[in-house]
Amino acid sequence: MEAAMIPLIKKLGGLLADEYNLEKRVRKRVESLITELEMMHAVLRKISAKPAELFDEEDAVDAFIVRVEDVGHNRGSNNMKNRVKKFLKRATKLFTKGKALHQFSNDIEEAQRLSKELGELRQKYMSDADTKGNADAIDPRLKAVYKDVTELVGIDHRSKDQLRTMSIVGFGGLGKTTLAKAVYDKIKVQFDNVAFVSVSRNPDMAKILKKVLYELDKSKYATINEAARDNEQLIDELRMFLQDKRYLIVIDDIWDEKAWELIKCAFTDNCLGSRVMTTTRIAGISNVCCSSSDDIVYQMKPLPDDDSRKLFYKRIFPQGIKCPDELEEVSRKILKKYGEVPLAIITIASILASDGPDKQIKPKYHWDNILGSIGRGLEEGDSAKDMQRILSYSYYDLPSHLKACLLYLSIFSEDFELRRDRLIWMWIAEGFVQGGKKETGLFELGESYFNELANRNLIQPIDVDATADSALPVGIGKLTSLEELKGLLVDVKELGKLVELRVLYLYWNGSDESMYNSLVVSLGKLRKMQSLTIFDVGDARSDVSWDGWMPTPQLRYLWFKRCTTTLPRWVNSLSFPLLSSMHVSVDIVRPEVDIQILGKLPALHFFWLWVNKSQHTRAETFAIGPNAFPCLREYQFYGFIMGPSIFPRGAMPRLEVLVFSAQASDIVGGDLDVGMEHLPSL
Template structure:
């Protein structure tokens, strides 16, 4: 995960460089010495950022010594950013207090002495920061960090992938199982023809369960009066799931009724009553435990109108539980055949299943063997290889060796994480931090492009481009992530431009894993997890429901938070007040 350290450090430097530039260009009165120290810090950090970019573009992962140095740069950048923010806060608090008359004269006299004292303390603070920067730079030379950087691996985006995405991402090999299951669940004769049925699709993450359920859903829903497709995830919000179902099946609440405050039993009763004499099709995607299913199934009345429920899960016991009390069928998801694997792989890389050059045939077969017929793995690797305009065999061999030899025999979360990591490692440096920032959003959340690109700009992740607004540059970043198959399009406009996206749960798992390892984002759905955190929280994502005890985090240091995202229906806001440090106080 060393590449994540480098990207996090780059992102930290980008934010502090912008603030140092603002400090020099703004209306702040600084001693000449302090201004010189700030100019030195800015120049030195610029040099470090360029070096980190080279490190992130290296073909090989940096060693542990380089990782340690990158961590030090990150913490140094955070420290400088905190000092700049505290100084700005102090100056603004002093300038906002305007008194007139004799009291005003006394205040201005005291303030003059205080301001002079503050400027000297600012100069002293930045002298200390300069010493830290020089120590970090000297350590880079002393331990020969530059030797960890090999030749950069520059890649070019293949714009054909945007058009191919909807046709190839998980759809190869789906028609057969889809039509087979539709036939299987359709009873032509007998008293059970109109009985409610349950189809449970089970299999390892990345096999295409959601894609298959979605294909059945869209092909069959014209035959039903009501239909809904909802995702559950590992830590389900039952009330939100039930509200989404109510909305999708067409329920309209009476005037003056607020379903947001309904309890679970009220939502279940409303669904049962609405669906009672209707033919409905409901997909419950990604169920992780029997208890969740036992609650959700209470919302479905057992009528004789030919209704159907489809569930997906990774756990066999859960799949069995979904079918045990009604007429049902458990379908064990299969990996793609060799033929379908080749079709999916070559269409994404070359645009045609017959366009692979002879010199890449053998290594392609080895790559496909190691992907084990898993659509997510094939899509991820083929997107990576398609991004190279020149198809160099040596790089394909390097990718093949990176996959590990045992994944096709024993697919595990760590193995899939290793495959998905290749997408991250081979991103240009300017996209890596943007990808990690997606960890701010909860599982199955629909992310709107306009919201995301503005956050990237505000966080300082977007490089300046002559003649372009930062938002336009950030939008290009978004399109590249779609192009590479890292984020999945949800909504598009009439020009096929992607307006919103979501993350596959295994891609989000990878991002959260990296963010947690490098203290890039702290995300939680339980406020108790925040108590006693040893690391400074820089970006905080909360997914909370209900009433939260506001005293829980009173002793937790959160003044260093630079980004806060809140999800769920709780109105709780954590204490983020910033106070000037003792070094700046008079």
């Protein structure tokens, strides 16, 4: 609901423009509604920043919706939640219809009634939320009270017997807790007292500290849970108990830096060789845990393919039985989905495991059903539910703005590659990036969102480097089931044998004409291609037209960088009915022809066009048709000389991001009127 308010507020603001000539009564109601919606939006953002009380709560906004729903008192379709949703949906559509604006008065009145009821609930809910949010506040002074004396006086020397910390970090399901427990069980005999305690997402710090005491000495602290002690008293008790003991303590599943700072206060460094181990999904927390140069951060890596396969088969087939040939393909596809995550492998394997007294292997159709269920959620057994719950914790711990950014990635197909800066601009266009400090731009704020998702191990940034190390191996054509390939082009003829290929990212030397001819023949055999990127790394500019190749109509992503001088003739709406993203770098563009052809691509959402040689004719010839680019949301073009009225009324109705180059003389002279007022979504 929070996200739905953003475009609605903007469009309501547009109603106040003089050109709409609203009645005075309606204008006042619109102004009042905008103010109320802005307040509601701010409250929803504040609510979403508060932690959920239970693991199975999606977020605090859901709790707010439940309260709204209760007001309906079982009125069916008339309850508050449905009314709000229906209004938001109807109000958003009003601005695209051709009806007179003075007819919207009834809708405005309905919105005001809803906002009044929501306002009454808001005060009640925020009061409850504030009370609950402060229930277990951590005193920031504790960190200073228990600060180690060596830190206070600046002593850098550390002996091997001083307290050291190791933090294990990685995304959910990698086996951080399993690894920590294995190490703990192996070395605990070397210590006087040991404890293994899980913190989880919303910890009661007093209970955590009591649990540490109980684990350290179960007989002495058998009744500690009944004691009424605050955090400071419990920390004092822990420090006194540990002062003359060599201890090993594992703090598992830390989600909050403040929680660690409080727990850390209890660990006294008595130079007896004590050790502390932590696990977390958040890289920033692991760095805080290991603040000393002698501490160790261990980054968990995804399970290699061979180990994934061994673990999968070992859990499914009885000892001595190999995977049947008919199950090889479906098992490979299952491992491709979840093969790097041990928890997922074990969970799926437990569903497929041979059962019954005769240990009979489950039929292939059962494996196919499991493969088909992976994308929409497994439903078999408690182990699958446990896996989903564990893996979902990382999502539920996100603030609302990061949830929206993460969910936005679902619009891209599997294995789709996207540059970071373009993704950030898309987030900005969707309204996910808002409310930064005055000195911080929207892009910098969006960049911090990206870094935070990477810090939480929810996305994995990659770097593509065209070096000799990425050359295609000899015999690549034998991998006939390969679906994704990236590398430096070597054996072009072998490429045509990969008929299952869906994603291809190639570097090549365009000055080699014989290689070009062979590449065109090979590409013509790849009829399942959905994403194609070709980057010319040669010293000389490529002078090929690519007209000898006809791409597959399934293509959704196309990037030609430095590998053609003109737009290929096969670029048209008939050849590309599904193309949604296109990046082209050329030397020559026929503005009156090429732009018109590109404008008819029916599914194009993102379009980047670079013209490497300057166009000496003015941009009056660069005309976009009135109905061109019907689905385009982002348009970047460089190398054109700007002229007036490039964007006529009716063109690019959904455009949200526009980037272009312009001559300084046009800007200084005030002549840069390109018709951007005709772009309604910009």
